Amino acid sequence: MIIRQLRDTSADAEAVEQVSRAAFRHLAGKPQDDPPDPHQLVRELARAAHLVRHDPGGCWVAEQDGRAIGVALSLRREGLWGLSLLAVLPEAQGRGVGRILLERAGEYGRGCLRGLLCSSADPAAARRYRRAGFTLHPTMQLAGPVDRAGLVDPGDIPVHPGNATQLHLLDSVDRRLRGSAHGPDHAFMLAHYDDLLIADTLAGSGYCYRIGGEVKLLAATSKRIAVRLLREALARVPDGVPALVSHLTAEQEWAVDVGLELGLSLSTSGYLAVRGLRPPAPYVPNPGFL
Numbered sequence: 001m002i003i004r005q006l007r008d009t010s011a012d013a014e015a016v017e018q019v020s021r022a023a024f025r026h027l028a029g030k031p032q033d034d035p036p037d038p039h040q041l042v043r044e045l046a047r048a049a050h051l052v053r054h055d056p057g058g059c060w061v062a063e064q065d066g067r068a069i070g071v072a073l074s075l076r077r078e079g080l081w082g083l084s085l086l087a088v089l090p091e092a093q094g095r096g097v098g099r100i101l102l103e104r105a106g107e108y109g110r111g112c113l114r115g116l117l118c119s120s121a122d123p124a125a126a127r128r129y130r131r132a133g134f135t136l137h138p139t140m141q142l143a144g145p146v147d148r149a150g151l152v153d154p155g156d157i158p159v160h161p162g163n164a165t166q167l168h169l170l171d172s173v174d175r176r177l178r179g180s181a182h183g184p185d186h187a188f189m190l191a192h193y194d195d196l197l198i199a200d201t202l203a204g205s206g207y208c209y210r211i212g213g214e215v216k217l218l219a220a221t222s223k224r225i226a227v228r229l230l231r232e233a234l235a236r237v238p239d240g241v242p243a244l245v246s247h248l249t250a251e252q253e254w255a256v257d258v259g260l261e262l263g264l265s266l267s268t269s270g271y272l273a274v275r276g277l278r279p280p281a282p283y284v285p286n287p288g289f290l
């Protein structure tokens with residue numbers, strides 16, 4: 001087996017996507033042969049390319065006989081190390097490939113006082129992350145159709161669409177909540193997601209990304225602002241598309257209450273794994289960029 005850094009080539013981005021798709025479909029008990037959603041495929045390839053370009057030292061592949069069998073994507077943002085992806089082909093699991101890839105990616109985070117990742121419910125993943133020193137916070141998710149009857153009152157905090165000229169505001173909110181900004185990852189999210197929503201008032205600020213039914217990242221300086229942003233994001237979910245708000249630790253009860261008010265179903269799924277910080281709040285992480 002060879003472990004090497006990923007390169008910024010379409011072949012390597014495709015290898016990341018294929019290993020990741022196979023690993024997560026196996027975990028979910030889904031058939032391997034169904035074609036991927038074309039939009040999601042484009043996004044996954046672009047995410048791999050984005051991270052390999054910005055964090056080459058954090059992105060690794062394990063190869064056997066010239067074929068990728070495992071991948072890790074990680075990032076470093078202002079003293080925070082984040083794991084964006086760890087996946088091993090089902091037939092290669094349980095032989096230490098995940099451990100070696102996590103060690104390599106983790107070396108990229110040396111010197112970072114804080115670490116963050118969203119873990120799946122896979123017991124092998126939980127074991128790896130706890131053994132790497134992360135504290136595991138079990139997480140919940142809210143899913144299902146939005147009950148629009150609960151949305152008639154928009155509330156009094158103004159929310160408006162955001163753009164690349166407001167990145168300093170997003171960076172300030174993130175630094176306050178988690179000690180580090182998302183930096184270049186906003187360019188990816190602005191290019192690939194449907195909405196960036198911003199609230200900026202004398203009482204506080206916050207922002208939220210949405211794509212389709214999914215709330216991808218939400219950060220705010222108060223629960224009131226966070227609630228308003230989440231309600232606005234869910235109001236924008238297209239009719240007939242199920243909503244999904246995931247990776248919610250118990251700190252995000254404000255989000256649980258919004259979801260329950262709007263008819264979403266609550267269930268448990270995976271962990272938020274943290275090292276050197278408490279789960280940020282009010283905050284909904286993005287598993288790809290944390």
Ligand SMILES: CC(C)(COP(=O)(O)OP(=O)(O)OC[C@H]1O[C@@H](n2cnc3c(N)ncnc32)[C@H](O)[C@@H]1OP(=O)(O)O)[C@@H](O)C(=O)NCCC(=O)NCCS
Nearest residue numbers: 023087088093094095096097098099119120122123124125
């Ligand atoms: C999580 C994943 C990357 C681990 O890769 P891997 O190569 O199987 O990992 P390793 O073999 O290095 O380690 C797995 C550990 O979990 C243990 N393990 C495996 N299955 C287990 C189970 N059902 N219950 C408890 N422990 C389990 C193994 O014994 C091993 O522990 P050990 O090294 O202390 O003996 C891989 O299983 C995977 O791709 N899962 C699906 C995708 C996923 O969930 N990725 C993580 C997303 S955050």
